[in-house]
Amino acid sequence: MKQTLFSSDFRLGILGGGQLGKMMLYTTRKWDVQTYVMDEDDTAPAFEGCTVFFEGDIMDYEAVMEFGRQVDVLTIEIENVNVQALEDLEAEGIAVSPSASVLNRIRNKARQKTFYKEQGIPTADFQLFPQPEINHNRSYPFIWKSAEGGYDGKGVKVIRSTADLNDLPAQECIYEDMVDFEMELAVIVARNADGDIKTYPVVEMEFHPEANQVEYVICPARVTDAVSRKARDLALKVSEAFEHVGLLAVELFLTKNGEILVNEVAPRPHNSGHYSIEGAVTDQFEQHVRCVLNLPLGSTDTVLPAVMVNLVGAEGYIGNVIYDGIEDILAMDGVTPHIYGKKQTRPFRKMGHVTVVAKEIETARKLAEEVKAKIKVVSS
Incomplete structure (x- = not known):
């Protein structure tokens, strides 16, 4: 008999308690699936929505092993986890999705880029260095990327001259062609x-020009x-x-001569899919849960054209968060704010997002700009 997942002793584990984990819990609570979450911060957004919360470092081998042995299926909401522990849990028979091998290949951008080259997948030309190297053969400008640890615009820098290579961290990195997209x-x-x-x-x-963060996501894309x-x-x-299990968000460049290049991927729910909560038949978070529990996949059809607006901390504000103008956007038709539950704001920290739906994509895009002007993430 197939294992019963719903209203049973079955346990789904999530490593990471951020906003992505919180939004996965919308589905597990809807379906009454027991969900265990581990994060080192007991004020993490997913704290209140899970069945059991474990306070622990997801990069710590022993902590991940202890947590993983208490669940039936283990997934992630962030790539920076202890991969060795995941490999050992798999050897003990715990289902880990995405697998340790997939995570190991993706979480290091140098390995990820090398994999594309080996697989014949089009991507920007690049070089690998054990640490930033002044003596190179690339033309300026180019992109420097940290091989590990970069996210939300961190670990990426445009290099316009040799001076820009100063003060970069002494760690494995990538020099990548700047794509004319x-x-x-x-x-x-x-x-x-x-x-x-x-x-x-x-x-x-x-993208936001300063923070290198996604500012708007538009679905469907305005392409042929x-x-x-x-x-x-x-x-x-x-x-x-x-050969992943779960979601794979594939970020792409459409070049000015019509080529499509892979930039990078994320093996989990992703900022580019947040619109789907209101804009798709099956949102990305439910779909990820369906994938890792090996359930039938839901429809990915669009319900209405949608634009997602990221809510990030305004420059010059650090402290207890205030969503200035949220009542104004709540009065707008087709506008739905999502607040992640982070109590403290700082410049460019992701604090929430807003979905705008309309019958026409250009209408939604115009409304999204109005939303952006009306709401500010500040502090008291």
Whole structure:
């Protein structure tokens, strides 16, 4: 008899208690699936929504081993976890999704980029260095990326001269060609353990010029059907190469000459899929839970065109958070704010997002700009 997942002793474990974990819990609470969460911060956003919360460092081998032995299936909401512990838990028979081998390949950007080259997956030309190197053969400008630990715009810098290579951390890094792109796109691929696969529509990402963070996500992307098919086909090729279980968010560059290049991937729910809570039949968080529990995949069809607006801490504010103007946006039709539950704000910290839906994508995009102007994340 198949194991009963719902209203039973079955336990799903999530490493990481941030906003992605919190939004996965919308589904586990809806389905009455017991969910254990571990995070070193007992004020983490997922603290209140799980069945049991464990305070612990997800990079600590012993802590992850102890936590993992108490669950039936283990997943992540962030890549920076102890991969050796995941490998050993898999050897003990714990189902880990995505697998330790997939995480090991993705979480280090040098290994990730090398993998693309080996698999014949188009990506920007690059070089690897054990630490920043002044003597190189690249033309300025180019992109410096830290091989490990970068996220939300951190660990990435535009190098315009030799002087920009000073004061960079002495660790493994990538020098990458600066791509002359038309726009940045993303495709989320869902794959369960049976190998069933679905892709979400191609989305367009607009970035904040200073913070290098996504400011708007637009679904569907304003591209031709041919570009959309090409992007989804490439995302499927990447998914097939990794053989992941769960979601794989594939970030892409559409170049000015019509090429599509893979930038990087994330093996989990992703900022580019937040719109799906209101904008898709099955949101990305439910889909990830379906994947890791090896359940049938839900429809990825769009309900209404949608634009996601990131809510990040305003510059010049640190302290107890205030969402100034939230009542104003709540009065707007088709606008839904999501507050992550972080009590302290700081400049550019992700504090929430707002989804705007409308019958036409250009209407949604215009409303999103109005939302952005009305709400500010400040402090008391």
